[in-house]
Amino acid sequence: xxxxxxxxxxxxxxxxxxxxxxxxxxxxxxxxLSEIVKAYPGEKKLILGAGFNLFFTEDYDGLIIRxxxxxxxxxxxxxxxxxxEAGAAEDWDTFVAYAxxxxxxxxxxxxxxxxxxxxxxxxxxxxxxxxxxxxxxxxNAVDIRTGERIIFTSEECGFSYRDxxxxxxxxxxxxxxxxxxxxxxxxxxxYIDLSRELEGVPSPTLSQVREAIIRIRTRKLPDYTVLxxxxxxxxxxxxxxxxxxxLQHKLVDLPVYNAGDNxxxxxxxxxxxxxxxxxxxxxxxxxxxxxxxxxxxxxxxxGKEIADFMKxxxxxxxxxxxxxxxxxxxxx
Ligand SMILES: Cc1cc2nc3c(=O)[nH]c(=O)nc-3n(C[C@H](O)[C@H](O)[C@H](O)COP(=O)(O)OP(=O)(O)OC[C@H]3O[C@@H](n4cnc5c(N)ncnc54)[C@H](O)[C@@H]3O)c2cc1C
Numbered sequence: 230x231x232x233x234x235x236x237x238x239x240x241x242x243x244x245x246x247x248x249x250x251x252x253x254x255x256x257x258x259x260x261x262l263s264e265i266v267k268a269y270p271g272e273k274k275l276i277l278g279a280g281f282n283l284f285f286t287e288d289y290d291g292l293i294i295r296x297x298x299x300x301x302x303x304x305x306x307x308x309x310x311x312x313x314e315a316g317a318a319e320d321w322d323t324f325v326a327y328a329x330x331x332x333x334x335x336x337x338x339x340x341x342x343x344x345x346x347x348x349x350x351x352x353x354x355x356x357x358x359x360x361x362x363x364x365x366x367x368x369n370a371v372d373i374r375t376g377e378r379i380i381f382t383s384e385e386c387g388f389s390y391r392d393x394x395x396x397x398x399x400x401x402x403x404x405x406x407x408x409x410x411x412x413x414x415x416x417x418x419x420y421i422d423l424s425r426e427l428e429g430v431p432s433p434t435l436s437q438v439r440e441a442i443i444r445i446r447t448r449k450l451p452d453y454t455v456l457x458x459x460x461x462x463x464x465x466x467x468x469x470x471x472x473x474x475x476l477q478h479k480l481v482d483l484p485v486y487n488a489g490d491n492x493x494x495x496x497x498x499x500x501x502x503x504x505x506x507x508x509x510x511x512x513x514x515x516x517x518x519x520x521x522x523x524x525x526x527x528x529x530x531x532g533k534e535i536a537d538f539m540k541x542x543x544x545x546x547x548x549x550x551x552x553x554x555x556x557x558x559x560x561x
Pocket of ligand 1: 275276279282349353453
């Protein structure tokens with residue numbers, strides 16, 4: 230059991246904010262993780278993946294657990310499908326690249342999402358009409374309170390838009406994830422941007438779809454090694470029918486998507502733009518000039534500056550449109 234003390238977390242979050250963790254560990258196996266959890270029962274704990282969806286505003290007075298279980302294994306396969314298990318610490322996009330190179334379909338639309346495999350079920354990562362929940366069939370985890378090992382079926386993961394039981398409870402450390410992928414692939418038009426990028430390609434292959442997505446994402450998103458960020462900062466808000474109608478009086482061109490149960494989703498990026506926050510900057514923090522939903526760090530190592538900027542955007546939008554944007558990014 231290797232526990233480190235007073236570890237600087239700046240290299241472990243993509244916003245590059247500074248904070249010190251009193252205790253820090255990188256368990257290599259589920260057994261080691263169970264032992265650690267049992268050895269520190271009263272300690273406050275935080276699970277850290279690759280740090281692309283969180284940042285720190287203050288030192289962490291507790292134990293940071295950074296799962297280090299690696300490996301990609303074929304568990305079983307038939308003529309039509311394959312079950313792949315990937316360790317929590319595997320880099321997500323390397324895993325997607327592996328699946329695509331083997332001709333296993335189902336993950337290609339999630340190409341180039343930064344992060345670890347272990348975090349993929351947490352917020353049910355999604356892009357281009359695909360979500361992790363479409364292929365995750367099992368999640369292996371350790372209960373952070375007891376050290377007990379638990380297997381979750383896909384249903385037990387309670388997946389919904391950018392949400393899961395893991396996100397709602399913060400109670401389970403994911404050690405590996407099992408995906409069911411298909412050995413055949415027929416491109417289906419699901420997303421206008423992607424279809425446009427693939428125009429002129431009669432029946433795109435898995436690799437062509439992956440490459441198209443990589444091209445679009447590289448054009449659209451800021452490079453976090455140059456402009457530190459955590460991707461989309463806010464969730465798209467869900468509105469009741471009444472809220473939607475009130476907002477449509479103020480914004481006639483409001484984009485609205487039916488989210489079922491008489492609820493409607495609108496675009497956080499659209500509201501940020503309409504409120505005049507696209508491309509603005511306060512000191513060392515601002516919204517990205519080409520994508521209003523992304524908050525970028527121009528050079529601070531103080532997470533409080535990012536949190537203050539977030540509040541300014543939230544309050545400005547609330548005052549103008551009566552909608553309180555919720556962060557998708559975790560702030561500690
Ligand atoms: C440029 C950019 C683009 C992005 N694009 C997208 C996108 O298109 N779609 C999308 O959905 N997201 C996107 N994101 C967000 C991010 O990539 C995902 O949330 C990703 O899953 C984060 O993985 P991570 O390992 O960095 O998790 P972290 O940021 O380390 O952790 C995120 C959350 O998951 C928890 N967690 C991490 N690992 C585990 C584990 N093993 N067990 C239990 N809990 C764990 C943490 O406690 C935390 O609450 C983007 C981010 C960036 C910077």
